Amino acid sequence: MSALRAGPPAVSVEPVHRGPIGLLVSRAGTMCLVELQKLRHDRTELVTRAIQPALWLIVFGETFTRLHAIPTGDVPYIDYLAPGIIAQSALFIAIFYGIQIIWERDAGVLAKLLVTPTPRISLVAGKAFAAGVRALVQALVVLVLAAVLGVGLTANPLRLLGMCLVVILGSGFFCCLSITIAGIVLSRDRLMGIGQAITMPLFFGSNALYPVDLMPAWLVVVNHVNPLGYEVDALRGLLIGTPADLVLDIGVLVVAAAVMISVAAALLGRLVR
Protein backbone atom coordinates (compact mmCIF):
# COMPACT_ATOMS: atom_id res chain seq x y z
CA MET A 1 0.00 0.00 0.00
CA SER A 2 2.81 2.35 0.68
CA ALA A 3 4.18 2.13 -2.86
CA LEU A 4 1.74 4.64 -4.27
CA ARG A 5 2.31 7.80 -2.32
CA ALA A 6 0.85 9.99 -5.01
CA GLY A 7 -2.52 8.36 -4.80
CA PRO A 8 -5.15 7.34 -2.34
CA PRO A 9 -5.29 3.84 -0.83
CA ALA A 10 -3.86 2.16 -3.83
CA VAL A 11 -4.64 -1.41 -2.99
CA SER A 12 -8.10 -2.34 -3.92
CA VAL A 13 -9.51 -2.68 -0.42
CA GLU A 14 -11.67 -5.78 -0.32
CA PRO A 15 -14.58 -4.86 1.95
CA VAL A 16 -15.80 -7.05 4.76
CA HIS A 17 -19.01 -8.75 3.64
CA ARG A 18 -21.79 -8.51 6.20
CA GLY A 19 -25.37 -9.73 6.39
CA PRO A 20 -28.24 -7.40 7.31
CA ILE A 21 -27.73 -7.91 11.05
CA GLY A 22 -23.97 -7.49 10.71
CA LEU A 23 -24.52 -4.24 8.81
CA LEU A 24 -26.93 -3.02 11.47
CA VAL A 25 -24.50 -3.76 14.28
CA SER A 26 -21.54 -2.32 12.38
CA ARG A 27 -23.31 0.92 11.51
CA ALA A 28 -24.72 1.34 15.01
CA GLY A 29 -21.21 0.87 16.40
CA THR A 30 -19.80 3.38 13.95
CA MET A 31 -22.40 6.03 14.75
CA CYS A 32 -21.92 5.51 18.50
CA LEU A 33 -18.17 5.88 18.09
CA VAL A 34 -18.68 9.16 16.23
CA GLU A 35 -20.84 10.49 19.08
CA LEU A 36 -18.18 9.57 21.64
CA GLN A 37 -15.45 11.15 19.50
CA LYS A 38 -17.46 14.38 19.33
CA LEU A 39 -17.94 14.35 23.09
CA ARG A 40 -14.21 13.81 23.55
CA HIS A 41 -13.45 16.90 21.46
CA ASP A 42 -16.01 19.09 23.19
CA ARG A 43 -16.94 18.15 26.75
CA THR A 44 -18.70 21.45 27.46
CA GLU A 45 -21.96 19.90 26.30
CA LEU A 46 -21.79 17.43 29.16
CA VAL A 47 -21.68 20.31 31.60
CA THR A 48 -24.27 22.54 29.95
CA ARG A 49 -26.71 19.67 29.52
CA ALA A 50 -26.27 18.74 33.18
CA ILE A 51 -27.54 22.09 34.40
CA GLN A 52 -31.23 21.49 33.80
CA PRO A 53 -31.38 18.03 35.41
CA ALA A 54 -29.31 19.38 38.29
CA LEU A 55 -31.88 22.12 38.84
CA TRP A 56 -34.72 19.63 38.75
CA LEU A 57 -33.01 17.43 41.31
CA ILE A 58 -31.58 20.10 43.60
CA VAL A 59 -34.36 22.69 43.52
CA PHE A 60 -37.53 20.80 42.63
CA GLY A 61 -36.49 17.47 44.16
CA GLU A 62 -35.15 18.82 47.44
CA THR A 63 -38.06 21.24 47.87
CA PHE A 64 -40.81 18.72 47.20
CA THR A 65 -39.07 16.15 49.38
CA ARG A 66 -39.38 18.61 52.29
CA LEU A 67 -42.94 19.59 51.40
CA HIS A 68 -44.16 15.97 51.20
CA ALA A 69 -46.63 17.37 48.65
CA ILE A 70 -46.42 14.35 46.35
CA PRO A 71 -47.06 11.07 48.14
CA THR A 72 -44.56 8.43 47.03
CA GLY A 73 -45.00 5.88 49.84
CA ASP A 74 -41.84 4.83 51.63
CA VAL A 75 -39.60 6.25 48.94
CA PRO A 76 -38.27 9.81 49.51
CA TYR A 77 -39.49 12.08 46.73
CA ILE A 78 -36.00 12.90 45.48
CA ASP A 79 -35.31 9.17 45.08
CA TYR A 80 -38.60 8.83 43.24
CA LEU A 81 -37.77 11.80 41.03
CA ALA A 82 -34.20 10.85 40.01
CA PRO A 83 -35.13 8.14 37.44
CA GLY A 84 -37.69 10.53 35.95
CA ILE A 85 -35.00 13.17 35.53
CA ILE A 86 -32.69 10.66 33.84
CA ALA A 87 -35.50 9.87 31.39
CA GLN A 88 -36.21 13.57 30.89
CA SER A 89 -32.56 14.32 30.26
CA ALA A 90 -32.38 11.54 27.67
CA LEU A 91 -35.59 12.77 26.04
CA PHE A 92 -34.28 16.31 25.70
CA ILE A 93 -31.11 15.05 24.02
CA ALA A 94 -32.84 12.64 21.64
CA ILE A 95 -35.78 14.78 20.57
CA PHE A 96 -33.53 17.26 18.77
CA TYR A 97 -31.65 14.70 16.66
CA GLY A 98 -33.98 15.57 13.80
CA ILE A 99 -32.37 19.01 13.75
CA GLN A 100 -29.00 17.36 13.36
CA ILE A 101 -30.36 15.37 10.42
CA ILE A 102 -31.62 18.55 8.77
CA TRP A 103 -28.24 20.20 9.36
CA GLU A 104 -26.60 17.14 7.80
CA ARG A 105 -28.99 17.42 4.85
CA ASP A 106 -28.15 21.08 4.34
CA ALA A 107 -24.40 20.47 4.68
CA GLY A 108 -24.40 17.54 2.23
CA VAL A 109 -23.37 15.07 4.96
CA LEU A 110 -26.61 13.11 4.69
CA ALA A 111 -26.21 12.70 0.92
CA LYS A 112 -22.70 11.44 1.49
CA LEU A 113 -23.85 8.97 4.13
CA LEU A 114 -26.60 7.73 1.83
CA VAL A 115 -24.05 6.99 -0.91
CA THR A 116 -22.25 4.57 1.40
CA PRO A 117 -23.24 0.90 1.34
CA THR A 118 -25.54 1.42 4.29
CA PRO A 119 -29.23 0.53 4.12
CA ARG A 120 -31.34 3.44 5.30
CA ILE A 121 -32.75 1.40 8.16
CA SER A 122 -29.20 0.69 9.38
CA LEU A 123 -28.31 4.36 9.12
CA VAL A 124 -31.34 5.40 11.17
CA ALA A 125 -30.77 2.59 13.68
CA GLY A 126 -27.18 3.77 13.96
CA LYS A 127 -28.35 7.31 14.67
CA ALA A 128 -30.83 5.96 17.21
CA PHE A 129 -28.16 4.02 19.07
CA ALA A 130 -25.83 7.01 18.87
CA ALA A 131 -28.52 9.13 20.52
CA GLY A 132 -28.81 6.42 23.14
CA VAL A 133 -25.08 6.48 23.84
CA ARG A 134 -25.08 10.28 24.08
CA ALA A 135 -28.06 10.12 26.46
CA LEU A 136 -26.36 7.39 28.45
CA VAL A 137 -23.30 9.55 29.05
CA GLN A 138 -25.67 12.25 30.29
CA ALA A 139 -27.55 9.73 32.42
CA LEU A 140 -24.30 8.79 34.13
CA VAL A 141 -23.74 12.45 35.01
CA VAL A 142 -27.26 12.62 36.51
CA LEU A 143 -26.66 9.36 38.39
CA VAL A 144 -23.50 10.74 39.98
CA LEU A 145 -25.35 13.91 40.91
CA ALA A 146 -28.21 11.89 42.39
CA ALA A 147 -25.74 9.78 44.39
CA VAL A 148 -24.15 12.95 45.75
CA LEU A 149 -27.61 14.16 46.83
CA GLY A 150 -28.06 10.93 48.75
CA VAL A 151 -30.49 9.14 46.45
CA GLY A 152 -30.58 5.46 47.32
CA LEU A 153 -29.56 3.98 44.00
CA THR A 154 -28.91 0.35 43.28
CA ALA A 155 -25.31 -0.86 43.01
CA ASN A 156 -26.36 -4.08 41.29
CA PRO A 157 -24.40 -4.23 38.00
CA LEU A 158 -27.16 -6.15 36.24
CA ARG A 159 -29.71 -3.52 37.18
CA LEU A 160 -27.35 -0.78 36.03
CA LEU A 161 -26.93 -2.60 32.72
CA GLY A 162 -30.69 -2.79 32.51
CA MET A 163 -30.80 0.98 33.05
CA CYS A 164 -28.39 1.42 30.12
CA LEU A 165 -30.61 -0.70 27.90
CA VAL A 166 -33.73 1.24 28.86
CA VAL A 167 -32.08 4.63 28.30
CA ILE A 168 -30.79 3.53 24.90
CA LEU A 169 -34.18 2.18 23.83
CA GLY A 170 -36.06 5.24 25.03
CA SER A 171 -33.61 7.65 23.43
CA GLY A 172 -33.62 5.62 20.22
CA PHE A 173 -37.41 5.95 20.05
CA PHE A 174 -37.42 9.71 20.60
CA CYS A 175 -34.48 10.22 18.24
CA CYS A 176 -36.39 8.42 15.49
CA LEU A 177 -39.58 10.30 16.33
CA SER A 178 -37.57 13.47 15.77
CA ILE A 179 -36.09 12.19 12.48
CA THR A 180 -39.61 11.22 11.39
CA ILE A 181 -40.88 14.72 12.08
CA ALA A 182 -37.85 16.11 10.22
CA GLY A 183 -38.74 13.90 7.25
CA ILE A 184 -42.24 15.38 7.27
CA VAL A 185 -41.62 19.08 7.93
CA LEU A 186 -38.21 19.26 6.16
CA SER A 187 -37.37 22.55 7.85
CA ARG A 188 -35.20 23.22 10.87
CA ASP A 189 -37.36 26.05 12.19
CA ARG A 190 -40.55 24.01 12.03
CA LEU A 191 -38.83 21.10 13.71
CA MET A 192 -37.53 23.36 16.49
CA GLY A 193 -41.06 24.57 17.11
CA ILE A 194 -42.58 21.10 17.07
CA GLY A 195 -39.76 19.72 19.24
CA GLN A 196 -40.37 22.36 21.86
CA ALA A 197 -44.13 21.89 21.59
CA ILE A 198 -44.07 18.14 22.23
CA THR A 199 -41.20 17.80 24.72
CA MET A 200 -42.91 19.23 27.78
CA PRO A 201 -46.27 17.49 27.11
CA LEU A 202 -44.36 14.20 26.78
CA PHE A 203 -42.61 14.93 30.07
CA PHE A 204 -45.64 16.10 32.03
CA GLY A 205 -47.80 13.43 30.38
CA SER A 206 -45.69 10.73 31.99
CA ASN A 207 -45.03 9.44 35.47
CA ALA A 208 -41.65 11.22 35.62
CA LEU A 209 -42.73 13.69 38.32
CA TYR A 210 -45.71 12.06 40.04
CA PRO A 211 -47.22 8.60 40.47
CA VAL A 212 -49.85 7.38 38.02
CA ASP A 213 -52.29 6.99 40.94
CA LEU A 214 -52.39 10.76 41.37
CA MET A 215 -53.13 11.49 37.69
CA PRO A 216 -56.58 12.39 36.41
CA ALA A 217 -58.09 9.65 34.23
CA TRP A 218 -57.27 11.35 30.94
CA LEU A 219 -53.62 11.77 31.93
CA VAL A 220 -53.42 8.09 32.84
CA VAL A 221 -54.43 7.32 29.27
CA VAL A 222 -51.74 9.71 27.96
CA ASN A 223 -49.16 8.06 30.19
CA HIS A 224 -50.13 4.62 28.87
CA VAL A 225 -49.55 5.59 25.24
CA ASN A 226 -46.42 7.59 26.06
CA PRO A 227 -43.20 5.54 25.76
CA LEU A 228 -41.60 7.90 28.29
CA GLY A 229 -43.98 6.47 30.91
CA TYR A 230 -42.66 2.95 30.31
CA GLU A 231 -39.07 4.22 30.33
CA VAL A 232 -39.55 5.96 33.67
CA ASP A 233 -41.34 2.96 35.17
CA ALA A 234 -38.48 0.65 34.14
CA LEU A 235 -35.79 3.04 35.36
CA ARG A 236 -37.53 3.47 38.69
CA GLY A 237 -37.85 -0.29 39.12
CA LEU A 238 -34.23 -0.89 38.18
CA LEU A 239 -32.61 1.97 40.07
CA ILE A 240 -34.61 2.35 43.27
CA GLY A 241 -36.51 -0.91 43.39
CA THR A 242 -40.11 0.32 43.13
CA PRO A 243 -42.59 -2.23 41.74
CA ALA A 244 -42.34 -2.27 37.93
CA ASP A 245 -43.42 -4.56 35.11
CA LEU A 246 -39.99 -4.69 33.47
CA VAL A 247 -40.99 -7.19 30.79
CA LEU A 248 -43.88 -4.99 29.67
CA ASP A 249 -41.84 -1.78 29.93
CA ILE A 250 -38.87 -3.09 27.95
CA GLY A 251 -41.15 -4.91 25.49
CA VAL A 252 -43.06 -1.69 24.75
CA LEU A 253 -39.80 0.24 24.33
CA VAL A 254 -38.33 -2.40 21.97
CA VAL A 255 -41.46 -2.45 19.78
CA ALA A 256 -41.84 1.35 19.83
CA ALA A 257 -38.18 1.86 18.89
CA ALA A 258 -38.35 -0.75 16.10
CA VAL A 259 -41.51 0.78 14.63
CA MET A 260 -40.14 4.30 14.81
CA ILE A 261 -36.80 3.26 13.24
CA SER A 262 -38.76 1.80 10.31
CA VAL A 263 -40.92 4.89 9.91
CA ALA A 264 -37.94 7.26 10.11
CA ALA A 265 -35.99 5.17 7.58
CA ALA A 266 -38.95 5.28 5.18
CA LEU A 267 -39.03 9.08 5.39
CA LEU A 268 -35.26 9.63 5.18
CA GLY A 269 -35.30 9.75 1.37
CA ARG A 270 -37.62 12.78 1.45
CA LEU A 271 -34.84 14.77 3.05
CA VAL A 272 -32.39 14.37 0.17
CA ARG A 273 -34.78 14.70 -2.77
Added chain:
Amino acid sequence: MGDDLAVRCTGLRHAFGDTVAVDDVDLSIERGSVVGLLGPNGAGKTTTIRMITTLLPAPPGAVAVFGVDVARQKLAVRRLIGYVPQSLSADGALSGRENVALFARLFDVPRKVRRTAVDEALESVGLTGVADRTAATYSGGMIRRLELAQALVSSPRLLVLDEPTIGLDPIARASVWERIGDVRAATGMTVLVTTHYMDEADQQCDRVMLMHRGRIRSEGTPAELKAGAGDDATLEDVFRLATGDDLGTDTGEGIRNVRAARRTARRLG
Protein backbone atom coordinates in the same frame (compact mmCIF):
# COMPACT_ATOMS: atom_id res chain seq x y z
CA MET B 1 -25.87 -4.64 -18.67
CA GLY B 2 -22.37 -6.12 -18.48
CA ASP B 3 -20.18 -3.82 -20.56
CA ASP B 4 -16.86 -2.04 -20.62
CA LEU B 5 -18.30 1.27 -19.59
CA ALA B 6 -17.95 2.80 -16.14
CA VAL B 7 -21.34 4.49 -16.43
CA ARG B 8 -24.13 3.99 -18.92
CA CYS B 9 -27.36 5.98 -18.79
CA THR B 10 -30.19 5.29 -21.20
CA GLY B 11 -33.20 7.56 -21.56
CA LEU B 12 -32.61 9.03 -18.11
CA ARG B 13 -35.39 11.34 -16.96
CA HIS B 14 -36.33 13.02 -13.70
CA ALA B 15 -38.89 15.66 -12.85
CA PHE B 16 -39.55 17.69 -9.72
CA GLY B 17 -43.28 18.16 -9.97
CA ASP B 18 -43.92 19.78 -13.34
CA THR B 19 -40.28 20.76 -13.77
CA VAL B 20 -38.27 18.34 -15.87
CA ALA B 21 -34.71 18.48 -14.52
CA VAL B 22 -33.25 15.64 -16.61
CA ASP B 23 -34.85 14.91 -19.94
CA ASP B 24 -34.08 11.73 -21.88
CA VAL B 25 -30.34 11.72 -21.24
CA ASP B 26 -28.15 9.07 -22.85
CA LEU B 27 -24.67 9.04 -21.41
CA SER B 28 -21.64 6.77 -21.61
CA ILE B 29 -18.44 7.09 -19.61
CA GLU B 30 -15.43 4.98 -20.47
CA ARG B 31 -13.46 3.31 -17.72
CA GLY B 32 -10.45 5.28 -16.55
CA SER B 33 -11.52 8.55 -18.10
CA VAL B 34 -12.13 11.95 -16.50
CA VAL B 35 -15.45 13.22 -17.74
CA GLY B 36 -16.87 16.65 -17.08
CA LEU B 37 -20.58 17.31 -17.02
CA LEU B 38 -20.83 21.01 -17.78
CA GLY B 39 -23.57 23.52 -17.76
CA PRO B 40 -25.03 26.46 -15.90
CA ASN B 41 -26.89 26.16 -12.61
CA GLY B 42 -30.12 24.28 -13.11
CA ALA B 43 -28.90 22.44 -16.22
CA GLY B 44 -29.61 19.07 -14.60
CA LYS B 45 -26.02 18.07 -13.79
CA THR B 46 -26.53 17.47 -10.10
CA THR B 47 -29.82 15.64 -10.64
CA THR B 48 -28.07 13.37 -13.14
CA ILE B 49 -25.29 12.45 -10.76
CA ARG B 50 -27.74 12.02 -7.89
CA MET B 51 -29.48 9.39 -9.99
CA ILE B 52 -26.17 7.72 -10.84
CA THR B 53 -25.19 7.68 -7.15
CA THR B 54 -28.57 6.22 -6.03
CA LEU B 55 -29.65 9.36 -4.19
CA LEU B 56 -32.60 9.80 -6.52
CA PRO B 57 -34.59 6.87 -7.89
CA ALA B 58 -33.82 5.69 -11.42
CA PRO B 59 -36.01 3.27 -13.37
CA PRO B 60 -34.64 -0.28 -13.84
CA GLY B 61 -32.24 -0.47 -16.76
CA ALA B 62 -31.78 3.29 -17.04
CA VAL B 63 -28.45 3.56 -15.20
CA ALA B 64 -25.64 1.04 -14.83
CA VAL B 65 -22.34 1.59 -13.04
CA PHE B 66 -19.69 -0.89 -14.18
CA GLY B 67 -22.57 -2.99 -15.49
CA VAL B 68 -24.46 -3.00 -12.18
CA ASP B 69 -28.03 -1.73 -12.39
CA VAL B 70 -28.50 1.22 -10.05
CA ALA B 71 -32.21 0.55 -9.57
CA ARG B 72 -31.82 -3.11 -8.64
CA GLN B 73 -28.53 -3.25 -6.76
CA LYS B 74 -28.14 0.01 -4.90
CA LEU B 75 -25.75 -1.24 -2.23
CA ALA B 76 -23.50 -2.94 -4.81
CA VAL B 77 -23.36 0.30 -6.82
CA ARG B 78 -22.55 2.36 -3.73
CA ARG B 79 -19.56 0.12 -3.02
CA LEU B 80 -18.14 1.20 -6.38
CA ILE B 81 -18.57 4.93 -5.82
CA GLY B 82 -16.75 7.66 -3.95
CA TYR B 83 -18.88 10.78 -3.76
CA VAL B 84 -18.06 14.38 -2.93
CA PRO B 85 -21.18 16.57 -2.73
CA GLN B 86 -21.42 20.21 -3.72
CA SER B 87 -21.35 21.72 -0.23
CA LEU B 88 -18.41 21.42 2.14
CA SER B 89 -19.59 18.46 4.12
CA ALA B 90 -16.87 17.27 6.48
CA ASP B 91 -17.91 17.09 10.13
CA GLY B 92 -16.23 20.02 11.88
CA ALA B 93 -16.63 18.39 15.29
CA LEU B 94 -14.37 15.48 14.28
CA SER B 95 -10.69 15.50 13.44
CA GLY B 96 -9.56 15.00 9.85
CA ARG B 97 -8.47 11.47 10.67
CA GLU B 98 -11.80 10.64 12.35
CA ASN B 99 -13.70 12.02 9.35
CA VAL B 100 -11.83 9.69 7.01
CA ALA B 101 -11.99 6.72 9.41
CA LEU B 102 -15.76 7.15 9.59
CA PHE B 103 -16.04 6.50 5.87
CA ALA B 104 -13.56 3.64 6.04
CA ARG B 105 -15.90 1.99 8.54
CA LEU B 106 -19.03 2.78 6.54
CA PHE B 107 -17.43 1.16 3.50
CA ASP B 108 -16.44 -1.89 5.57
CA VAL B 109 -12.71 -1.46 5.03
CA PRO B 110 -11.29 -4.39 7.06
CA ARG B 111 -9.96 -3.45 10.46
CA LYS B 112 -6.45 -4.80 9.78
CA VAL B 113 -5.88 -2.41 6.86
CA ARG B 114 -8.15 0.43 7.99
CA ARG B 115 -5.53 2.51 9.74
CA THR B 116 -3.14 2.25 6.78
CA ALA B 117 -5.93 3.07 4.33
CA VAL B 118 -6.90 6.15 6.35
CA ASP B 119 -3.27 7.30 6.66
CA GLU B 120 -2.67 6.88 2.94
CA ALA B 121 -5.89 8.66 1.99
CA LEU B 122 -4.87 11.59 4.18
CA GLU B 123 -1.35 11.57 2.80
CA SER B 124 -2.64 11.51 -0.77
CA VAL B 125 -4.44 14.81 -0.20
CA GLY B 126 -1.63 16.39 1.80
CA LEU B 127 -3.39 16.49 5.16
CA THR B 128 -1.19 14.16 7.21
CA GLY B 129 0.28 17.01 9.23
CA VAL B 130 -3.11 18.35 10.31
CA ALA B 131 -4.97 15.04 10.51
CA ASP B 132 -5.53 15.28 14.27
CA ARG B 133 -6.94 18.79 14.22
CA THR B 134 -10.71 19.14 14.15
CA ALA B 135 -12.04 19.85 10.66
CA ALA B 136 -13.63 23.05 11.99
CA THR B 137 -10.14 24.58 11.95
CA TYR B 138 -9.55 23.75 8.25
CA SER B 139 -9.80 26.20 5.37
CA GLY B 140 -12.32 25.59 2.57
CA GLY B 141 -9.65 24.07 0.33
CA MET B 142 -8.44 21.77 3.10
CA ILE B 143 -11.99 20.59 3.79
CA ARG B 144 -12.45 19.85 0.11
CA ARG B 145 -9.25 17.79 0.16
CA LEU B 146 -10.46 16.04 3.30
CA GLU B 147 -13.66 15.14 1.49
CA LEU B 148 -11.58 13.73 -1.32
CA ALA B 149 -9.78 11.56 1.23
CA GLN B 150 -13.15 10.42 2.60
CA ALA B 151 -14.26 9.47 -0.89
CA LEU B 152 -11.02 7.70 -1.72
CA VAL B 153 -10.44 5.67 1.44
CA SER B 154 -12.51 2.76 0.14
CA SER B 155 -10.64 2.68 -3.21
CA PRO B 156 -13.75 3.39 -5.30
CA ARG B 157 -13.78 2.59 -8.99
CA LEU B 158 -15.81 5.68 -9.81
CA LEU B 159 -15.16 9.04 -8.17
CA VAL B 160 -18.12 11.42 -8.47
CA LEU B 161 -17.44 15.07 -7.71
CA ASP B 162 -20.26 17.59 -7.70
CA GLU B 163 -18.81 21.07 -8.28
CA PRO B 164 -15.61 20.24 -6.35
CA THR B 165 -14.09 23.70 -6.69
CA ILE B 166 -17.11 25.90 -6.21
CA GLY B 167 -16.48 28.63 -3.66
CA LEU B 168 -12.72 28.01 -3.50
CA ASP B 169 -10.01 30.55 -4.23
CA PRO B 170 -7.78 29.93 -7.29
CA ILE B 171 -4.96 28.38 -5.25
CA ALA B 172 -7.30 25.99 -3.48
CA ARG B 173 -8.96 25.14 -6.80
CA ALA B 174 -5.61 24.32 -8.35
CA SER B 175 -4.71 22.21 -5.34
CA VAL B 176 -7.93 20.20 -5.54
CA TRP B 177 -7.43 19.51 -9.23
CA GLU B 178 -3.82 18.57 -8.61
CA ARG B 179 -4.98 15.95 -6.10
CA ILE B 180 -7.61 14.63 -8.49
CA GLY B 181 -4.92 14.36 -11.15
CA ASP B 182 -2.66 12.48 -8.73
CA VAL B 183 -5.45 10.07 -7.90
CA ARG B 184 -6.16 9.36 -11.49
CA ALA B 185 -2.49 8.87 -12.33
CA ALA B 186 -2.01 6.53 -9.40
CA THR B 187 -5.13 4.43 -9.70
CA GLY B 188 -6.63 4.79 -13.16
CA MET B 189 -9.91 5.56 -11.44
CA THR B 190 -12.84 6.85 -13.47
CA VAL B 191 -13.80 10.40 -12.51
CA LEU B 192 -17.14 12.08 -13.20
CA VAL B 193 -17.13 15.73 -12.30
CA THR B 194 -19.77 18.42 -12.66
CA THR B 195 -18.70 22.01 -12.99
CA HIS B 196 -19.76 25.24 -14.54
CA TYR B 197 -16.17 26.43 -14.82
CA MET B 198 -15.45 25.87 -18.52
CA ASP B 199 -11.73 26.60 -18.14
CA GLU B 200 -11.33 23.85 -15.56
CA ALA B 201 -13.15 21.34 -17.73
CA ASP B 202 -11.00 22.30 -20.68
CA GLN B 203 -7.79 21.68 -18.78
CA GLN B 204 -8.73 18.70 -16.64
CA CYS B 205 -11.23 16.51 -18.47
CA ASP B 206 -10.66 13.89 -21.18
CA ARG B 207 -14.21 14.37 -22.38
CA VAL B 208 -16.90 16.89 -21.63
CA MET B 209 -20.66 16.78 -21.97
CA LEU B 210 -22.43 20.10 -22.24
CA MET B 211 -25.76 19.99 -20.50
CA HIS B 212 -28.52 22.53 -20.80
CA ARG B 213 -32.14 22.44 -19.70
CA GLY B 214 -31.95 18.79 -18.74
CA ARG B 215 -30.42 17.55 -21.97
CA ILE B 216 -26.91 16.84 -23.21
CA ARG B 217 -26.43 19.26 -26.07
CA SER B 218 -22.91 18.35 -27.14
CA GLU B 219 -20.11 15.99 -26.16
CA GLY B 220 -16.54 15.12 -27.08
CA THR B 221 -12.99 15.90 -26.08
CA PRO B 222 -12.41 19.58 -25.33
CA ALA B 223 -10.17 19.80 -28.41
CA GLU B 224 -12.78 18.24 -30.68
CA LEU B 225 -15.54 20.48 -29.42
CA LYS B 226 -13.45 23.63 -29.73
CA ALA B 227 -12.23 22.68 -33.21
CA GLY B 228 -15.83 22.22 -34.31
CA ALA B 229 -16.70 25.69 -33.08
CA GLY B 230 -14.06 27.51 -35.09
CA ASP B 231 -10.61 29.02 -34.65
CA ASP B 232 -9.63 30.05 -31.14
CA ALA B 233 -12.99 28.93 -29.84
CA THR B 234 -13.39 28.24 -26.14
CA LEU B 235 -15.73 25.75 -24.48
CA GLU B 236 -17.90 28.70 -23.64
CA ASP B 237 -18.22 29.42 -27.37
CA VAL B 238 -19.06 25.75 -27.95
CA PHE B 239 -21.77 26.00 -25.34
CA ARG B 240 -23.25 29.11 -26.94
CA LEU B 241 -23.29 27.41 -30.31
CA ALA B 242 -24.87 24.27 -28.94
CA THR B 243 -27.59 26.02 -26.99
CA GLY B 244 -27.99 29.39 -28.62
CA ASP B 245 -27.76 30.70 -25.08
CA ASP B 246 -25.28 32.59 -22.97
CA LEU B 247 -23.91 31.02 -19.81
CA GLY B 248 -24.65 34.17 -17.91
CA THR B 249 -28.24 34.37 -19.02
CA ASP B 250 -30.93 33.02 -16.79
CA THR B 251 -32.60 30.18 -18.62
CA GLY B 252 -35.82 30.72 -16.71
CA GLU B 253 -38.65 28.22 -17.08
CA GLY B 254 -38.00 26.80 -13.66
CA ILE B 255 -34.97 24.64 -14.42
CA ARG B 256 -32.29 27.04 -13.23
CA ASN B 257 -31.54 26.80 -9.57
CA VAL B 258 -34.04 24.01 -9.08
CA ARG B 259 -32.23 22.58 -6.10
CA ALA B 260 -31.27 25.93 -4.62
CA ALA B 261 -34.84 27.14 -4.86
CA ARG B 262 -36.17 23.97 -3.29
CA ARG B 263 -33.67 24.23 -0.44
CA THR B 264 -34.46 27.86 0.15
CA ALA B 265 -38.15 27.03 0.15
CA ARG B 266 -37.54 24.31 2.74
CA ARG B 267 -35.45 26.63 4.89
CA LEU B 268 -38.11 29.29 4.77
CA GLY B 269 -40.81 26.73 5.46
